[in-house]
Amino acid sequence: MGNYYDLDDIIADNQKLPCKFNVTVPGLGYLEGNIGQPLDANTKLNLPLWLSSVLAICEVSQDSQTTFLDLIHPEFFNNKVINAIRANAVNIDLHSILPNYYKLCEKWCVMFSDVELIEVVSQMLKERSNEINDYGQNPKQISSMAGNKFLYSLDEFEKRLYKISTESHKLSKEWFHNQD
Amino acid sequence: MALPLQFKTSFLPLEINFLAENELITILPRVSMKSVELIGTNLPNLNAMRRQEIPLWLALILKAQDKCQIIPPIWLNVAYLKARYDEELEFPNRFSSLPWHWLELSKMLLTKASDDLTDAPHLIRSIIQDLREVRLVKSRKGLKELNEAYLQLDNLSLMEINEIRPYVAEVMDELKKLSDCVKKDDSMDMETNDYEEDENY
Amino acid sequence: MDEFNDILNEWVENRTSESGYNIQQAKQDDLTRLMQLVVNERMAPDVLEYEEELLERILARTRLQIEFIEINSLELQLEKDIKLQLMIVELELERVNYLIRTYLRTRLSKIDKFTVYITKNGDMVKRLSPSEVSYMRKHFEILTTLYKKQFLSRLPELLQLLDDTGGGISMIEEPDLDKPVFVKVVKTISHSIDVNNEEVELLQDGIYVLRYSAIRLYIMIGDIKLI
Numbered sequence: 347m348g349n350y351y352d353l354d355d356i357i358a359d360n361q362k363l364p365c366k367f368n369v370t371v372p373g374l375g376y377l378e379g380n381i382g383q384p385l386d387a388n389t390k391l392n393l394p395l396w397l398s399s400v401l402a403i404c405e406v407s408q409d410s411q412t413t414f415l416d417l418i419h420p421e422f423f424n425n426k427v428i429n430a431i432r433a434n435a436v437n438i439d440l441h442s443i444l445p446n447y448y449k450l451c452e453k454w455c456v457m458f459s460d461v462e463l464i465e466v467v468s469q470m471l472k473e474r475s476n477e478i479n480d481y482g483q484n485p486k487q488i489s490s491m492a493g494n495k496f497l498y499s500l501d502e503f504e505k506r507l508y509k510i511s512t513e514s515h516k517l518s519k520e521w522f523h524n525q526d
Numbered sequence: 527m528a529l530p531l532q533f534k535t536s537f538l539p540l541e542i543n544f545l546a547e548n549e550l551i552t553i554l555p556r557v558s559m560k561s562v563e564l565i566g567t568n569l570p571n572l573n574a575m576r577r578q579e580i581p582l583w584l585a586l587i588l589k590a591q592d593k594c595q596i597i598p599p600i601w602l603n604v605a606y607l608k609a610r611y612d613e614e615l616e617f618p619n620r621f622s623s624l625p626w627h628w629l630e631l632s633k634m635l636l637t638k639a640s641d642d643l644t645d646a647p648h649l650i651r652s653i654i655q656d657l658r659e660v661r662l663v664k665s666r667k668g669l670k671e672l673n674e675a676y677l678q679l680d681n682l683s684l685m686e687i688n689e690i691r692p693y694v695a696e697v698m699d700e701l702k703k704l705s706d707c708v709k710k711d712d713s714m715d716m717e718t719n720d721y722e723e724d725e726n727y
Numbered sequence: 728m729d730e731f732n733d734i735l736n737e738w739v740e741n742r743t744s745e746s747g748y749n750i751q752q753a754k755q756d757d758l759t760r761l762m763q764l765v766v767n768e769r770m771a772p773d774v775l776e777y778e779e780e781l782l783e784r785i786l787a788r789t790r791l792q793i794e795f796i797e798i799n800s801l802e803l804q805l806e807k808d809i810k811l812q813l814m815i816v817e818l819e820l821e822r823v824n825y826l827i828r829t830y831l832r833t834r835l836s837k838i839d840k841f842t843v844y845i846t847k848n849g850d851m852v853k854r855l856s857p858s859e860v861s862y863m864r865k866h867f868e869i870l871t872t873l874y875k876k877q878f879l880s881r882l883p884e885l886l887q888l889l890d891d892t893g894g895g896i897s898m899i900e901e902p903d904l905d906k907p908v909f910v911k912v913v914k915t916i917s918h919s920i921d922v923n924n925e926e927v928e929l930l931q932d933g934i935y936v937l938r939y940s941a942i943r944l945y946i947m948i949g950d951i952k953l954i
Contacts, residue, residue, distance in 0.1 A: 534769075534836070537769065541829075544822075544825070545762060545766075547822075548758065548759075548762065559808070559811070560808060560812065562812050562815055562816060563791075563795075564754070564792070564815070564816065564819045565754065565758070565785060565788040565789055565792060565819060565820070565823045566754055566755060566757070566758030566819065566822075566823065567751055567754050567755050567758065568750065568751045568754060569815070570751075583818070583822065584815065584819075587814070587815065587818065591811065593811075674923060675922045675923040675925045675927070676922050676925070676927050676935055676936060676937045677935065677936040678933060678934065678935050678936075679909075679934045679935070679936065680932070680933050680934050681934070682934060684954060687909055687934070687954065691909060694907070694936060695906070695907050695908075695936075698907040698936065699906065699907060702905065702907070702938070705923070
């Protein structure tokens with residue numbers, strides 16, 4: 347899908363997710379600071395998505411049903427966050443929850459098909475993007491207190507959206523007022 | 527790169543202006559001129575005082591050389607535009623019907639042929655500005671209905687569409703990506719995996 | 728003699744053949760078509776069919792214009808009328824050149840982006856002009872030589888591929904045919920389109936934003952146009 351060389355995608359893949367090991371793996375102790383020791387089953391660890399997603403589907407051996415680890419439902423998709431989004435999508439500080447919220451959401455839901463999460467996040471996107479477009483048409487507003495707070499709460503995708511919106515409106519406005 | 531990034535998602539206002547310059551407009555030549563064979567059309571013999579339809583870019587050149595007078599299009603006057611403005615206010619859920627290139631044509635004629643207009647230029651300019659603003663606000667409101675399936679924007683002009691195009695495309699694309707994530711029920715084995723709920727977290 | 732030529736030219740210009748075909752109209756149609764091609768190519772996610780005939784016709788007329796300019800610029804006594812005519816011809820030439828160049832540049836940028844995909848896809852290669860195919864091949868050759876010299880040769884052999892599709896991830900960049908595009912309906916579509924389980928009716932003169940894949944065929948036959 348053209349994602350192979352996409353830098354944002356690569357950065358998002360690096361996001362650490364909580365996991366729980368299902369089996370004891372010799373020699374992996376260094377992942378939790380015990381060099382030379384085996385990593386015991388039931389150890390909880392934070393591993394980047396590119397690694398954890400593969401280990402979560404790889405079976406330990408050909409006849410086993412057990413995978414190396416299980417992914418644990420991360421904080422940023424739990425009920426507390428979902429309810430906060432439902433309450434007020436525009437005011438939520440998405441950036442501090444997770445800088446690449448939408449991308450991670452996509453990747454997580456491809457694996458776990460969380461329909462409720464997708465619905466809530468889609469609705470949030472619609473509301474926040476509207477706000478972004480409003481600021482895009484009136485860029486002076488972004489320097490106000492409220493505007494500033496909003497700007498810093500945007501995740502990476504929303505920041506890009508804001509830039510696209512402001513640039514486009516700026517170009518049109520410049521053309522319109524140009525008297526040559 | 528053959529094409530700068532900006533060009534890949536949308537047109538620049540100047541490019542849209544360029545497209546608008548090919549629109550035909552009526553002129554009243556002041557002098558006679560011999561015909562010229564062009565690539566995109568043939569410019570016929572121009573006779574003084576005999577109206578002729580030619581592309582706008584050509585009309586502006588001739589006007590600059592004082593060779594003709596431009597006949598403004600029938601919609602470029604305060605009465606017509608004010609009626610459209612009232613329509614915008616009366617029907618908040620749709621856009622009034624304006625020519626495809628109304629912004630570009632009005633701007634070019636106001637700047638380069640203001641003496642040929644039927645009403646005072648500053649009056650026309652002001653109603654054009656009002657029209658643009660009211661439609662911009664309306665489109666902002668209309669975009670609240672954005673979803674990943676489709677959007678309908680009847681009667682917007684090309685320049686207005688182009689302004690919101692990059693933003694709309696990006697949001698629709700992301701919405702689509704999100705909804706596609708939960709639709710794939712064929713190849714992904716991982717779907718049936720359960721994750722663990724961890725109370726300690 | 729001049730007057731006679733003028734009358735003759737005017738007659739030739741406005742001559743209508745038996746089928747009602749008018750040269751001036753033909754030229755205008757060609758130009759309109761070229762503008763639509765530029766718009767299409769910019770807005771479509773994949774590379775479209777190269778319109779060889781149209782480009783050839785326009786390029787032929789361009790060459791005539793260049794000749795006209797060269798012949799008439801040689802005259803030492805440039806009367807005012809010729810000066811103005813020359814300026815008009817030159818200006819129009821620039822405008823048409825711009826359109827052709829934009830058309831080609833847009834195609835080249837897409838070809839650059841999807842080189843690997845196009846090379847593996849016989850159908851797509853057919854849409855390119857012969858010079859575009861040769862450009863693509865040479866460009867790719869130079870690029871891969873550069874990559875090899877700079878770093879690829881130092882990677883383990885298994886990781887040296889540029890078109891690896893193993894491991895569930897494909898290295899090949901494919902055009903995103905689901906990209907949303909803005910369109911205007913030229914002719915009402917008889918049956919409604921299904922997008923995402925929603926039925927949409929596409930009425931004449933309506934302006935819609937839809938996935939490219941949903942209406943690609945209609946664009947090809949001209950019932951819908953990209954804007």
